[in-house]
Amino acid sequence: MERATEPIADLIRAQLRRLRTAAGLNQEEFGKQVHYSGSMISAVELGQRPLDRAFLTRADEVLDSGGLLIALLRMMERERQPSWFRPWLDAERTARQLRCFHPTLIPALLQTEIYARAVIRYDGLLSDEEVEKRVAARMDRQAVLAQPDPPQLIAVVDEALLHREDESFRGLMTRQVEHLVAMAERPTISIHVVPLGVGLYSGMSGPFTLVHSTDGGWVASLENQLSGTVVDGEPAVATLLARWETVRNEALPRRQSLELLKEVVTSWT
CATH class of the missing domain: 3.30.870 (Endonuclease; Chain A)
Structure with missing residues (x-):
């Protein structure tokens, strides 16, 4: 599970929910397009499953976000690097x-x-x-x-x-x-x-x-x-x-x- 105190992880999940909602998709509908179940989408958005690169790549494509989610993931990975x-x-x-x-x-x-x-x-x-x-x-x-x-x-x-x-x-x-x-x-x-x-x-x-x-x-x-x-x-x-x-x-x-x-x-x- 992602650490609850990671602000960038929280931002990624918030942006995922925002983009999905703006596209008019509920979790089940979105899940079908990214090959996840609705319950899996819910777990990702709630921070109960780790943020997965392959999933976020597919989500960027489906939601036409211009690579926003992957860019944020890279930012998070940078912050996790040793100081x-x-x-x-x-x-x-x-x-x-x-x-x-x-x-x-x-x-x-x-x-x-x-x-x-x-x-x-x-x-x-x-x-x-x-x-x-x-x-x-x-x-x-x-x-x-x-x-x-x-x-x-x-x-x-x-x-x-x-x-x-x-x-x-x-x-x-x-x-x-x-x-x-x-x-x-x-x-x-x-x-x-x-x-x-x-x-x-x-x-x-x-x-x-x-x-x-x-x-x-x-x-x-x-x-x-x-x-x-x-x-x-x-x-x-x-x-x-x-x-x-x-x-x-x-x-x-x-x-x-x-x-x-x-x-x-x-x-x-």
Whole structure:
């Protein structure tokens, strides 16, 4: 059940009732159109059932709300994010440049849904419901790359993460690398691979992301096993910008990286 003290959840339910009433539909009639029973509609509107993304998506379509309910759900999910992460979401959404490096995982903005779900599910402390919420939130973040005037994204990954040998992992990675190839062919996205032949390099100490915002400043995000840190102090950001240049210089050029990604897919298929 949604927590009664969540104002955005209350707002979503109120808007759902308002839109349904304005459309001249009772709960039974509306339920038939969204493939729910009338009693289920009542439970959702009363807060006795959790707010479900698939249901709200369908409700937006049936009620012709212009995506209002899903927009409010995204707002609620943002408020549920850890306090340290909210400023980062704001910075990411207004970014003009994004620079991502990860030595062991595909960066979040380039993950397929199935890859993201597998990564998030490895945290055995999360319920299935929480896993799906986090997957949905991660997919929503990727909307920044599909907007009319998207930011420039430069991502660097280590080739080692492209060569997982476990057979159950192979199909997942094939689709993920195919997605990387498709993304890398967009004019605003550049993906670079640090080849296996490179020995120790500075990026192996951990992942980081840099955002250049509309106000001209840089902000960084660092991840660890428990949480993450948003960095905006000038000395620390300057250090990470220098670290980025070092990592980027170890990687292959864009065209060679794209050819390597295509070779990886071919070798698996």
